[in-house]
Amino acid sequence: MTPQQIFELITDVTQTSIFVEFCDLEDDECDLVKTHETIDDWIASRASWAERGEADVDVHNGTPYAYFEGVQIAKGQQRKDICVIDCGDYRLVHNC
Secondary structure, X not given: OOHHHHHHHHHHHHOOOOOHHHHOOOOOXXXXXXXXXXXXXXXXXXXXXXXXXXXXXXXXXXXXXXXXXXXXXXXXXXXXXXXXXXXXXXXXXXXX
């Protein structure tokens, strides 16, 4: 996926404002994390989160994604939204 495609998916799904530079893995300001955990892995680990929040698993222009809203991974941590984008061999994770 191109940085522009990633940017469009994140902004469409999360309804947040970010900069396209944040979606370019080659850019120093990129705030995406690359992982090999599948979307199914994220859904399974969600069962152990302190706050599970809302989950939206869908496809955006042919790209599968999972969007978790208002989650708290562990007690004491700040609640946040997480968007996981399936890029085939790896996933990209954006903390909103």
